[in-house]
Amino acid sequence: MDKLIAKTACASLLPLTVGSVSVSEEDVGAITSVSPLKGQKKALSDAMKAAHGMAYPAANRATGKSGARAVWFGHSHAMLIGPEPDASLEKHAAVVDQSDAWAVVRLEGDRAEQVLARLVPVDLRSGHFKRGHTVRSLLFHMTASITRVGENAFQIMVFRSMAETLVHDLKRAMEGVATRG
Known part of the structure; x- marks a missing residue:
């Protein structure tokens, strides 16, 4: 009988560095969709804090x-990324495991903003988009979640089925930025 081997969404595609920008796959642990029930947002927030x-x-x-x-x-709608959700959240929200549905990468480097400027129709410069800011937007032609996680670092999430396209699009943009010197 054949043995199945689990692979990450970006297996054999990453890490990648072009110029001063790098992209690597992140192992973020569990990814859980959390959607508060009607009138339960505050209680959910308190439960998440606890x-x-x-x-x-x-x-x-x-x-x-x-x-x-x-x-x-x-x-x-939010995603809890990292820990397994505590059972107390289910009193206040619809809680659904999404761990295998997403590809998660980290784009970082002193020209990361310039790379994303070629792909995203949103101003992600640090003067407007600070650490802890996040957006759901198009990244070239696919939907993505982009979160600033550091001064020159972004966490990008796309559907797992789009992982190869994400890496391709990021690589082309990284090459374009690198050739401009």
Whole structure:
């Protein structure tokens, strides 16, 4: 009988460095969709603080830190990234495991903003888009979640099925920025 081997979304595609910008796959642990039940947003936020040390995020924001982060994902929708969700969250929200559905990469370097400027129709410069800010937007022609996680670092999430396209598009943009000197 054949043995199946689990692979990450970006297996054999990353890491990649072009010029001063690098992209690497992140192993973020569990990824869980958390959507508050009607009238339960505040209670959910309190439960998340007690269980995971972070509040439910406001629109276009992320809370927590690397290893345990909550990222806004749309109206009444966030992703808990890192820890397995505490059972107490289920009293206040629809909680659904999404761990195998997403490719998660980290783009970093002193010209990372310039790389994303070639792909994203949103101003992600640090003067407007600070650490902890997040956006759901197009990245070239696919939907992505982009969160600033450092001065020159971004966490990017796309559907797992788009991992190869994401790496291809980032590489082309990185090459374009690198050739401009």
